[in-house]
Amino acid sequence: MSEVQTVPETPGPTETDHTGQATDISTEGADAVRSAADTTAAHREHLFPWVRPYYAEPLVLAEAEGVRVRDVEGVEYLDLFAGILTTSIGHCHPAVQSAVTAQMAKLGHTSTLYVTEPQVEAAVALAGIAPGDLSVSCFTNSGTEAVESAIAAARLYTGRHEIVALRLGYSGRSMLTSHMTAHGGWRLPLGGVTGVVHARSPYPFRSPVGEEQTTDFFIDDLVEVIETTTGGKPAAFFAETIQGVGGYIVPPRDYFQRAAEVIRGFGGLMIIDEVQAGFGRTGGKWFGIEHWGVEPDIICMAKGIANGFPVGATITRPEIAEAWQGPSISTFGGNPVSMAAVNATLGVMKAEDVPVRARERGEQLRTGLERLRDRFPWIGEVRGMGLMQGVELVEDRAGKAPDADRAGRLTEAAKEEGLLVGRGGLYGHVMRIGPSLLVTADEIDEGLSRFTAACERVDG
Ligand SMILES: Cc1ncc(COP(=O)(O)O)c(C=O)c1O
Structure with a gap:
């Protein structure tokens, strides 16, 4: 990484902060930042190191449209990563822009203590495209929270604790989800989380057995992990349909059907993480898991659901949702502006098929x-x-x-x-x-x- 440069060169106006110390306020506005290098240096100085951008010389992005992004110096890039598969209908889509602007001018915030039309509209729309009997949703602010909500729902419904996740999965950055994550480099060494075990990732390219035996090999491992590292009463099996951070690992054709039989045989639920693979991305279906012909008990969604607005969603069957009576609130979950973004995004997705x-x-x-x-x-x-x-x-x-x-x-x-x-x-x-x-x-x-x-x- 390139060396950090210091900003600003010229001391600006000062005021007193809560510690009583004089603090320079001239760098707070974007106007005070003079170049990409200065902005990057200020980023390094004032943001946690984990907020780490790509590239030896990080890109300082200023504007975007469709699949084009431009940096502060006006250099244009073709964006085929979409902010980690998130600007699902393209940057700054006009339908999303006008929906959120109109909603912000009308009703910008409520919390989950009040009913709003945009939140209900979004929940009805998800029920319309989700597989099987999945028809009851809750909205949060990220994929991490969507996964947390799914695990909470599964534990409350089953009265069980243990979760069987997959190695090479990525589930988020909270305590629980970083422990469900099975990449050494992405796990926080914080301790304190119990009840998550990991079966082998069904990774055909790196399977130690031939193609004919691949599914048997990974399913046998799943059974063995449940029998040897849990008490035999798992609350749920948890998997991404295509492991995203893991490197787009696509499980063999019959893997999920057999995994569903295994987990249901042990009395647990099947939770599928569609944070990356959902909303048509896998082609031909709304959700990746539909390619395997399996109806999961719970699906987690985020990223592409709102074209860049911070939304997580967890959808399940009515009887599973019933088990979670509270107490719980989400201050920003189901925010009307975010829900307007969901509704506009889904509207475009359907119109464009x-x-x-x-x-x-x-x-x-x-x-x-x-x-x-x-x-x-x-x-x-x-x-x-x-x-x-x-x-x-x-x-x-x-x-x-x-x-x-x-x-x-x-x-x-x-x-x-x-x-x-x-x-x-x-x-x-x-x-x-x-x-x-x-x-x-x-x-x-x-x-x-x-x-x-x-x-x-x-x-x-
Ligand atoms: C499959 C999957 N689940 C969950 C998450 C966590 O989502 P977020 O970063 O919105 O918390 C991610 C993020 O990359 C993900 O890829």
Whole structure:
């Protein structure tokens, strides 16, 4: 990372803070920050170190539209990562802008102590697209809270405590969800959380057995983990449909059906995390799990649900929701402006039929990435569904040693080519692409040609 520079050069006006000390207030406004370097330096000085941006020279973004973002110096980038798969219908979509502006002018905040039309409209809309009998929702402010709510609901309904999650899963940054997360680098070493065990991630590319035995191998492991590391009465099995941070790991075709049989055999619920894979992203269906023909008991949602507004949602069957009578409130959960963003986003998604668009553009993207795999021997696998496509980098295809170093260089090279993509995988060795679901065929072609140029830069 580049060295931190100090700001500001000129002392500004002062006032007295609560400790009685004089404090410089001239840096508080954006006007006082003169350059990207100054802004980055101020970021480093005044934000916790965990608020860590990508890139040796972080991007200071100023504006965006559709799949284009511009930095403060006016340099434009094609954004195929969408703020971690979140600007699902493109940056600053006009329908979302006008819905939130109108709602803010009318009623900006209530808390969950009052009923509002936008929150009810959003809950009804989710019930309309969710699989099976999932029809009762609660809204929160993030994916982390959506997962927390799902676990609370499962524990209250079953009267049980233990959760069986998957290795390589990412669930959030609270105490519980960071313990459910199974990447050493993303877990907070804080202790104090009990009752979470982890089965093997159903990761076909790194399966130690042949394709024929892959599902059996991972299901046997799931059973063994329950039998050996729980008291045999788990509250729930918890999994992302496609492990996002894990590197877009797609489980084998019959994995979830068999996992559902296993957890239900032990009397537990099935919770599916669609924070990344939901809302049409996997192509052809609204939720990723529908590809496996399984009806989960609870689904967690966030990210793309509101095109960038901070919304988490947890949906379940009525009898499971009934078990959670409270006490609980959420000050910002179901906020009318955030709900207006959900309703506008879902309205556009339906009008544009994003599941179909994601399937078509996903096929185009996948074909282009497969060509790169044929060309560069350090691409071990291209995988994913719809507009959630990953490229796993290896030192060589026989040994499959993860190549995090090249992935780091490729991330930087893509930026040099004016392209934003993400990284994932246990070692940061998987490139992740997940653009707006309204991305056009031309924009995918442009992304592929920029990504190809980036691959050429790091080849050899
Ligand atoms: C699958 C999954 N679940 C939960 C979360 C947590 O969401 P948030 O960052 O909104 O708290 C994430 C975030 O990346 C995620 O990818």
